[in-house]
Amino acid sequence: METMKISKQEYFTLKNKADIDEELLVKLVRGLEDIKAGRVKSWEKAKQS
Numbered sequence: 001m002e003t004m005k006i007s008k009q010e011y012f013t014l015k016n017k018a019d020i021d022e023e024l025l026v027k028l029v030r031g032l033e034d035i036k037a038g039r040v041k042s043w044e045k046a047k048q049s
Contacts, residue, residue, distance in 0.1 A: 006014075034040060
């Protein structure tokens with residue numbers, strides 16, 4: 001495995017992006033589980049909420 005040096009700011013930027021990606025993945029999985037379980041609203045009703 002190769003190593004390299006990056007700035008502290010770049011490290012935290014990359015770490016933050018990875019955290020956001022993980023959050024989005026969790027939300028996507030939960031959404032798919034809701035669809036599978038039939039817990040969905042019509043698009044028009046969802047926009048009004």
